[in-house]
Amino acid sequence: MxxxxxxxxxxxxxxxxxxxxxxxxxxxxxxxxxxxxxxxxxxxxxxxxxxxxxxxxxxxxxxxxxxxxxxxxxxxxxxxxxxxxxxxxxxxxxxxxxxxxxxxxxxxxxxxxxxxxxxxxxxxxxxxxxxxxxxxxxxxxxxxxxxxxxxxxxxxxxxxxxxxxxxxxxxxxxxxxxxxxxxxxxxxxxxxxxxxxxxxxxxxxxxxxxxxxxxxxxxxxxxxxxxxxMLGDIRTGTGYDVHAFGEGDHVMICGVRVPHNKGFLAHSDGDVGLHALVDAILGALADGDIGSHFPPSDPKWKGASSDRFLKYAVDRVTARGGRVANLEVTMICERPKIGPLRDTMRAKIAEISGIDISRIAVKATTSERLGFTGREEGIAATASATIRLPWSE
Incomplete structure (x- = not known):
């Protein structure tokens, strides 16, 4: 032989x-x-x-x-x-x-x-x-x-x-x-x-x-x-995530450690902003959701840093010959205040994803004291992602 x-x-x-x-x-x-x-x-x-x-x-x-x-x-x-x-x-x-x-x-x-x-x-x-x-x-x-x-x-x-x-x-x-x-x-x-x-x-x-x-x-x-x-197949996806507050002295939002009088109750680090972005990217790919790729029942994701999840989602796009064109996330909460940290969060998302900061938007709003976010029981986030894939897809 x-x-x-x-x-x-x-x-x-x-x-x-x-x-x-x-x-x-x-x-x-x-x-x-x-x-x-x-x-x-x-x-x-x-x-x-x-x-x-x-x-x-x-x-x-x-x-x-x-x-x-x-x-x-x-x-x-x-x-x-x-x-x-x-x-x-x-x-x-x-x-x-x-x-x-x-x-x-x-x-x-x-x-x-x-x-x-x-x-x-x-x-x-x-x-x-x-x-x-x-x-x-x-x-x-x-x-x-x-x-x-x-x-x-x-x-x-x-x-x-x-x-x-x-x-x-x-x-x-x-x-x-x-x-x-x-x-x-x-x-x-x-x-x-x-x-x-x-x-x-x-x-x-x-x-x-x-x-x-x-x-x-x-x-x-x-x-x-x-x-x-060549990348003429333009797709969009949306994402949503929510986490309740628990004991703690900070929360992770869009990859940034934000001082707060409470923490998140979550299996991973509870970063609702990054989680919503991950779901938006996976949605644009028609590739399941964050829970199907990183199930909360798996102990290896306990306390995991959510930057790993976002990088994984972006890599799924590039592996198919595409690229992420735009990311947008909106935080819904009374506190902590997002505005002073908006550009820091944009820069962190850019660092994790390898996407230019000019293609990343971070916004914030309140629910006018209505609902669980209005009662400061937790934070919600919505997100959208636009990706471009080859037409051969």
Missing amino acids: QKPVRTAAILVAAGRGLRAGAGGPKQYRTIGGQTVIFRAMQAFCRHPDVATVQPVVNPDDVALFNEAVSSLRHAPPANGGATRQQSVHAGLEALANDKPDIVLIHDAARPFVTSAVISRAIDAAGRTGAAVPVIAVTDTIKQVDDGGDVTGTPERARLRIAQTPQAFRYDVILEAHRRAARDGRSDFTDDAALAEWAGLTVATFEGDAANMKLTTPEDFVREEARLGA
Whole structure:
């Protein structure tokens, strides 16, 4: 019986992305409601034939990296080098104990890689030992001199645009990188060029025109617009929650600890604001309610912080390729007063959900001393959520 092929993927994310303009390293910026690195990495983490995902990051960006991909399983990140080539080499060495048969090397700045391209990469590496995804050149290419004058027109039919993930037998590309390091070569712009230098024959396989690299500010604008057009299935949901007061000295409202002369009677922390938002998001997804996902009969949720529930609900949206467009919650109570803490609560919801604060509203009203809220026996909250999903849903 043939031994199963073990595949690892290296995600190169140590660059600074200076050509992308202001806003920090481009791999940690958001596009379509998700960070670039999360989009690039999730395809490998969720592919059934990729056993290990090895990130390579700048040591200064570890906190950004951990926050961006906290929901994905991966190997501990390796420290990147001054060049892309050095970063890839670091990733290859980090896999030395794992000893995969095949390694895929992918740029974190290509967030739209598909499972189909990954499968083709694994197949091509298994057949050839070294292969890169390519797409045809559709424009005429000119070769110019230092002054910008045309010196030649290459035959377009023989030209291809190289993409990633580039796929290799692990032992072969590791030795090629080690040889280049010994020889002081650090100027290769991709692993195929290094492999060619090392004497390997590099095959090609079908890439994907959508698997583009984000390089300039214009790239971000264009792809944000493209993603927005794709997310045309707009849905809304509503939520409602209520908790009675009991003994205590504070209540949790919208993720904020609010001093009060009473506490909530609740299985979890009783955060009615976040609970109502969770139900609104799940309602927009037609995905049950908070009780079906976090049953109060389960002792593991006793005293649980409700920020976990909200993050879970948002992750359910992103897992289906969508994003949350707007969240609104209204607190109904006489006391404590919500107004002075409104922006603090908005900021906390933004932090938990990863949604821009401009898309979050926190409101408050009283019941004019009527009913249980008017008698200050508890607090109620209503909420609404607007989400956008791909039409393919």
